[in-house]
Amino acid sequence: MTNKVCVLGAGSTKYGKLNESIIEIAMSAAKDAIESAGITPKEIQAGYISNVFGVADKQVHMAPVIMSNLGISHVPGLTIESACGSGSVMFREAYANVAAGFYDCVLALGVEKVTHTGTTQSTTLFSYCSDFFYEGGNGASFPGLFASMARAYMTTHKATEEDLAHVAVKNHENGVLNPKAHVRKKITVDDVLKSPVVASPLKLLDCCPFSDGASATILCSEDFAKKSGRPYVEIIGSGRGASPAAVQGREDITTIPSTVAAARAAYKMAGLTPKDIDFAEVHDCFTIAEIIDIEDLGFFPKGKAAHAVRDGATRLNGEIPINPSGGLKSKGHPIGATGVGQVVEVFDQFTGRAGERTVKDAEIALTHNFGATGASAAVHLFRKVDRK
Amino acid sequence: MTNKVCVLGAGSTKYGKLNESIIEIAMSAAKDAIESAGITPKEIQAGYISNVFGVADKQVHMAPVIMSNLGISHVPGLTIESACGSGSVMFREAYANVAAGFYDCVLALGVEKVTHTGTTQSTTLFSYCSDFFYEGGNGASFPGLFASMARAYMTTHKATEEDLAHVAVKNHENGVLNPKAHVRKKITVDDVLKSPVVASPLKLLDCCPFSDGASATILCSEDFAKKSGRPYVEIIGSGRGASPAAVQGREDITTIPSTVAAARAAYKMAGLTPKDIDFAEVHDCFTIAEIIDIEDLGFFPKGKAAHAVRDGATRLNGEIPINPSGGLKSKGHPIGATGVGQVVEVFDQFTGRAGERTVKDAEIALTHNFGATGASAAVHLFRKVDRK
The missing domain is CATH 3.40.47.10 (Thiolase/Chalcone synthase)
Known part of the structure; x- marks a missing residue:
């Protein structure tokens, strides 16, 4: 019923306290993933982004910015949020779209930047991911x-x-x-x-620590992966x-x-x-x-x-x-990534x-x-x- | 290649300055949509939410909260953001998943609450939807x-x-x-x-004004719609x-x-x-x-x-x-909805x-x-x- 989907490329920034802007962080991971897939940005048909607190670095609506910076401003994208699970929930959506045959090749990228807000503000922001009426709002x-x-x-x-x-x-x-x-x-x-x-x-x-960072993958159809002649998963x-x-x-x-x-x-x-x-x-x-x-x-x-x-x-x-x-414990936990x-x-x-x-x-x-x-x-x- | 998809139910809150919490606003639209579709929440297989600034009302990760309040906490969901276009971009994703046969019946709900932050803060938050490096960050x-x-x-x-x-x-x-x-x-x-x-x-x-509000729809396969005996689009x-x-x-x-x-x-x-x-x-x-x-x-x-x-x-x-x-001009513009x-x-x-x-x-x-x-x-x- 659905087509096979492969991971053809992948890249991450270092996770930690990063000084670049959230878009610069995202771009670094995107470029690494694209390079490791051996493709050019022009082969990407859609962008799936995962992020939770773009507000903290004054940038939401990230897909158009990332696509524009990649030189493919005509390629549609969107951001998916599911708290600390944003990355995998977004990855699944990207996977489903390729599996359904809507796209042959997409970018699936997660990014987060929060450490500049400090531990107290980060903890406060993160509490908005709980059921705030019952949990965060009562100090949990x-x-x-x-x-x-x-x-x-x-x-x-x-x-x-x-x-x-x-x-x-x-x-x-x-x-x-x-x-x-x-x-x-x-x-x-x-x-x-x-x-x-x-x-x-x-x-x-x-x-685990509060971390900044981005990770990106290139997902594609099996045909696309096979034709590339590159290693894939x-x-x-x-x-x-x-x-x-x-x-x-x-x-x-x-x-x-x-x-x-x-x-x-x-x-x-x-x-x-x-x-x-x-x-x-x-x-x-x-x-x-x-x-x-x-x-x-x-x-x-x-x-x-x-x-x-x-x-x-x-x-x-x-x-x-x-x-x-x-794991999150040592590698770090930039929640959208x-x-x-x-x-x-x-x-x-x-x-x-x-x-x-x-x-x-x-x-x-x-x-x-x-x-x-x-x-x-x-x-x-x-x-x-x-x-x- | 893809299945026909129908809108079986729909509901909105009033758009405007609302005093309820963002979750209460969302629940009101969700219940109206479910009622108009003549279904029970148990028939919903996934929840697609669109929202941009949940942070402003201290609640992101809204899908689990909405699903839990509907009594279907086992039903997976996610939030999609694409600035003021979040609602339609999310709707398309819900549509694509039903069209691909992954689900028979889903909730597609948009919600926003920002008016309580005031006009200055709302304008500032909204500017994060622009390409902030070139636009919002320079006062545009x-x-x-x-x-x-x-x-x-x-x-x-x-x-x-x-x-x-x-x-x-x-x-x-x-x-x-x-x-x-x-x-x-x-x-x-x-x-x-x-x-x-x-x-x-x-x-x-x-x-257009800054507005609070929520709108919800029930999307389903053509089979599901036909069997319901209800009006649909x-x-x-x-x-x-x-x-x-x-x-x-x-x-x-x-x-x-x-x-x-x-x-x-x-x-x-x-x-x-x-x-x-x-x-x-x-x-x-x-x-x-x-x-x-x-x-x-x-x-x-x-x-x-x-x-x-x-x-x-x-x-x-x-x-x-x-x-x-x-339109947005008179009906209002709760951006996620x-x-x-x-x-x-x-x-x-x-x-x-x-x-x-x-x-x-x-x-x-x-x-x-x-x-x-x-x-x-x-x-x-x-x-x-x-x-x-």
């Missing part, structure tokens, strides 16, 4: 909401703060190997436990999901319904199970999120992920490497561009990205294409 | 940019300020008949000419277009390239020409915009629209009624809900909505479906 910021989830998880499954810390340690271990990562610094469990409390039981090193599954917007509306806060639904849809589409996945980029805005994610995605039984992480199962050489890029950045990592892994953090013999990868406390989520599955 | 607000276009048009085509005023007079004449309109007040050419200068040659009554054409983001990048500022491209694509898809259109809702953020629009859409030869408007050709009983709803509101007007016209402003014997309608100074645009064509 995301660290607080995830702290509730962490407490519930720890109580239900006898997990400890040390278990959570292992997620951060592992992701920093990977991030050190990623030249584009925001926080390239090895940390220990002790560092995490001794870092300042943000919202108990979460401490500073349980939290095939998209074999795509799913979206949703949860009650406010955490208080959920029956069980040790699981995220949108992740479960999105993963189920993506696995079904690809005819795969969690056991078929060789590595995954997942949404670890807080350490507890990664623990919950990898259970919801089916990699570990409910309540078992914390111990699996401690045992090294999710390390680069473990049974299911999670966040080889360093994050979901696209995960696809960039898959592209880099499958086309020999991941250097020392390459996952050995990987052929199938999963990306998982959600918005807010998981009110929205999307999961994508990718297959390495051998070009002999 | 939208009244100023459209004033340049007006001056160029008037010089090239020997049009007068009085000609422009006729657009406002006609749209207010229609808006008086629309109970949902923001400014329901009959005005004269003299009123317009004597109103305070905003950016010469544009005066206050050449400009068929979407027969859809096109998008883009222009250089900054006005200074355009060769001729008396035409908007995105409109021309979007219209061409929509006409081609429907196999129709401008002569087949019985009425149109077009983007009249300023009077000059409507003049340019109706030439770019092919209703009048270049340079002839101003005189045609003066001669009454675009009045409710004219040869091609333009903006029977009152505007493009959807145009579709609501078509639905109302074609299903006997337009009262005194009903266009006689109309069977084919066009909607046209753009972002900023026309950097992005979408055009849709609709056919009245007789249910005998």
